[in-house]
Amino acid sequence: MSGIAERVRKVPVSGIRKFFDLVLSMDDVISLGVGEPDFITPWHIREASIYSLERGHTMYTSNYGILELREAISEKVKESYNVEYNPENEVLITVGVSEAFDLAIRAVVNPGDEVLIPEPSYVSYKPCTIFAGGKPVIVETIEENEFKPVVEDIEKKITEKTKALVLSYPNNPTGATLGKGDLEDIADIVREYDLTVISDEIYDRLTYKGEHTCFSSLNGMRENTVYLNGFSKAYAMTGWRVGYAMSSEEIIEAMMKIHQYSMLCAPIMSQKAALEAVTTGDRDVEEMVRQYSRRKKILVKRLREIGLSCFEPDGAFYAFPSIKSTGLSSEEFATRLLEEEKVAVVPGNVFGSSGEGYLRLAYAASHEDINEALNRMERFLTYSHD
Amino acid sequence: MSKDDEILRILEDNARVSDKDIATMLDIPVEEVSRIIKSMEEQKIIRKYKTVINWEKFGREKVYAMIDVNIHPERDRGYDSIAERLMRFSEVRNLFLVSGMYDLFVLVEGNNMKEVAGFVAQKLAPLPQVTSTTTHFLLKKYKEDGDILFDREEAERQPISL
Numbered sequence: 001m002s003g004i005a006e007r008v009r010k011v012p013v014s015g016i017r018k019f020f021d022l023v024l025s026m027d028d029v030i031s032l033g034v035g036e037p038d039f040i041t042p043w044h045i046r047e048a049s050i051y052s053l054e055r056g057h058t059m060y061t062s063n064y065g066i067l068e069l070r071e072a073i074s075e076k077v078k079e080s081y082n083v084e085y086n087p088e089n090e091v092l093i094t095v096g097v098s099e100a101f102d103l104a105i106r107a108v109v110n111p112g113d114e115v116l117i118p119e120p121s122y123v124s125y126k127p128c129t130i131f132a133g134g135k136p137v138i139v140e141t142i143e144e145n146e147f148k149p150v151v152e153d154i155e156k157k158i159t160e161k162t163k164a165l166v167l168s169y170p171n172n173p174t175g176a177t178l179g180k181g182d183l184e185d186i187a188d189i190v191r192e193y194d195l196t197v198i199s200d201e202i203y204d205r206l207t208y209k210g211e212h213t214c215f216s217s218l219n220g221m222r223e224n225t226v227y228l229n230g231f232s233k234a235y236a237m238t239g240w241r242v243g244y245a246m247s248s249e250e251i252i253e254a255m256m257k258i259h260q261y262s263m264l265c266a267p268i269m270s271q272k273a274a275l276e277a278v279t280t281g282d283r284d285v286e287e288m289v290r291q292y293s294r295r296k297k298i299l300v301k302r303l304r305e306i307g308l309s310c311f312e313p314d315g316a317f318y319a320f321p322s323i324k325s326t327g328l329s330s331e332e333f334a335t336r337l338l339e340e341e342k343v344a345v346v347p348g349n350v351f352g353s354s355g356e357g358y359l360r361l362a363y364a365a366s367h368e369d370i371n372e373a374l375n376r377m378e379r380f381l382t383y384s385h386d
Numbered sequence: 387m388s389k390d391d392e393i394l395r396i397l398e399d400n401a402r403v404s405d406k407d408i409a410t411m412l413d414i415p416v417e418e419v420s421r422i423i424k425s426m427e428e429q430k431i432i433r434k435y436k437t438v439i440n441w442e443k444f445g446r447e448k449v450y451a452m453i454d455v456n457i458h459p460e461r462d463r464g465y466d467s468i469a470e471r472l473m474r475f476s477e478v479r480n481l482f483l484v485s486g487m488y489d490l491f492v493l494v495e496g497n498n499m500k501e502v503a504g505f506v507a508q509k510l511a512p513l514p515q516v517t518s519t520t521t522h523f524l525l526k527k528y529k530e531d532g533d534i535l536f537d538r539e540e541a542e543r544q545p546i547s548l
Contacts, residue, residue: 016546023545033546123548172548290387294396294411301410344545351548367403 011127015350019334023344030373031344032361035172037236037317039364041273042284045235048276049269061268063260064252065093065244069275073244076278077229081214083222085246092252093266093274094259097202097230097243102128104198104226104245105164107254109134113163118149119352120320122172122200134163140354143311143322147176151185158189164196167215170203173351173360174320175313180213187218196251197225202243203316205234205285208293210314216246223248226255233316234285235277240270292317295363295370302374303361306381317364320348324357326385334359336384341376389414393422394431401435438533450479450495450524451502453510454488456517465489468515477505488520499523 002009023029064070070087078084085091094100101124109115111133117125118139129136137157141147154165167186169178178186190197199215216225230243245255259265277284296313303310303321310321323333330347337343348358363370387395392412396403405423409416426432441448459465465483472492473481480493492510496502502523511519527535 014548016548020544020546029545031543031545034543035547036543038543290392290395297410297413298407346546346548367400367407371407 007130007133011130014123016346019338019344019347022335022338026338026342029338029342029344030365030369030376032363032365032370032373033344033346034362034364036238037233037288037364038366039236039288041235041237041240042277042281045237045273045276045281045284049240049273052272053269057268057272059268061093061265061271063256063265064089064091065266066268066271066275069093069271069278070244072275072278074246077214077227077246081217083214083217083227083246085227086249089249090246090252092245092256092259093271094230094243094245095263095266096232096241097200097228098124099241099259099263100228100230100243100245100255101125101198101200102132103255103258104228104247104251105129105132105134106258107251108196108198108226109163112161114157114159114161115163116154116157116165116195118154118166118168120147120171120173120348120355120358121166121168121351123351125166125168135161137162138352138354140352141174141176142354143358146311147171147174147320148178148182149186151189154186155189158193158195162193162195164198165190166198166200168200168202170207170212170315172203172316173318173346173348173355173358174311175316175318176311177207177210177212177315179210180218183213183215183218187215187221190224191220195224197221198228199225200228202228202230202233204229206289206292206317207315208289208296212315226251231274231277234288235281236284236288237270237273237277240267240273242266242270242274292363295365295367298367299361299363299370299374302371306374306378308381317362319361319363320355320358321361322358326381328385330356330359333384337377337380340384341380343373343376343380389418390422390426393419394426397423397432397435438531440535448495448497449499449502450493451506452522452524453492453494453506454520454522455490455492455510456519457489458515458517459489460515468513471513472510475505475509477502477509 070091074085074087074091105128109132114135114137115129116137116139118141126136139149139153139157141149197215204212216222216227226245226247228245231237299319300310308321310319313319330349334345334347346360348355389412396408405419406416409419457465457468460467472478477494478492479495482491484491494502494505506521
């Protein structure tokens, strides 16, 4: 009998692992398979962290995180989305959004509670729900609906056990965004069934068309929502591991309790860097967003030129083209593309079964790499199927 | 940001991006990109297209000196007449009028130290308006025109991440 707990055992190791090992064993691979910016954290942010180390800031911080950082984030969210959170007790600094999500799920889910998760989506929502004793219930989204969750589809999956709904828009891997109208429709059923929404808005700043709407800014949604965000994507700070959660005092206190007894606090040097980012990093974000936007257009246009249909992604830094016309599965396509043309992309089925028939290509890559990768893909398409 | 502004930023960073790619990036027809670029070339907003070269790596050692020059300005013409004279020397790469202890800042390029010293002694110092010069030979370039010039160990991203 295995010594490993049942609910951990039944979650498979990420399917991407063997693919990852294959990439590492090869030379000269162009990778569009990366889920992080290709920019290095802007120097002034790194420098602020170095300076804090020089001054000896090496201690624990408050479990909630440095107050000054919570105040700055609270100010920023108010300015951007007109939602107010008290920095004293409604903001929690976490070790990346990943931790914040785990805390949120653990804080609200009782054993057997159901959590609605639209897919394709980032890979950690389902396992975290299972680890917390909850039951993930998948709401499939499809290209025909621009990968937006359809209210009727959500409603069909609601039972008396449904506790929470996960939203993650702009979306990894599809690049889908939800406009204010879409979110208001969802808010109606959240109200009706009294659900808790865990809204992971890590890609909010990377929105290329229209304005991002924060779910908790919708009428009456502040109390039902755990708003999650972080510094990784907008400020190119993935390795620093700083995120935050904002919600009612009650939920934040519950999350803080778990955080206090497991993580204690986010690393102080990372929090210092985050403070610099949130107070003076706007120009860097604007410049990076401009560059992503240009590369996105190049990538999507080339994908369509080589004959793959591609949904127009309006957020994050991914394109999610369909490869159904080739008759290959996502995994076959990605594996052969890597072995035969040395281009690494992520098979769409990794993000849920509704991602089958798609690939995720990140345009957080140089213009030259995008062009060369697409040239190789074009060649691959000429011989890969007939 | 205007289309003109965006095009300038793209070209400033990489002058070899094709008009076609710029058109895609900005969602405008390629003809419009070509027309904007041509117009800015004609207005001399775009002066020319150059390449940032690390000559040292290529194996050609060049010698540079930064020279602080004190000038006795001329009535009516100020510093312009001496500056116009100096800027014509091909050895002079940069020439700036500056505030502070000195008046002109001159960057001189030569194939060897003797050449640069010769330029200072024969051409620059003897000019009647020049009252003094201070020559600093350049020892190492770290960053030039916004580009960091030496190879650093770049942070490696994981090839695949979700």
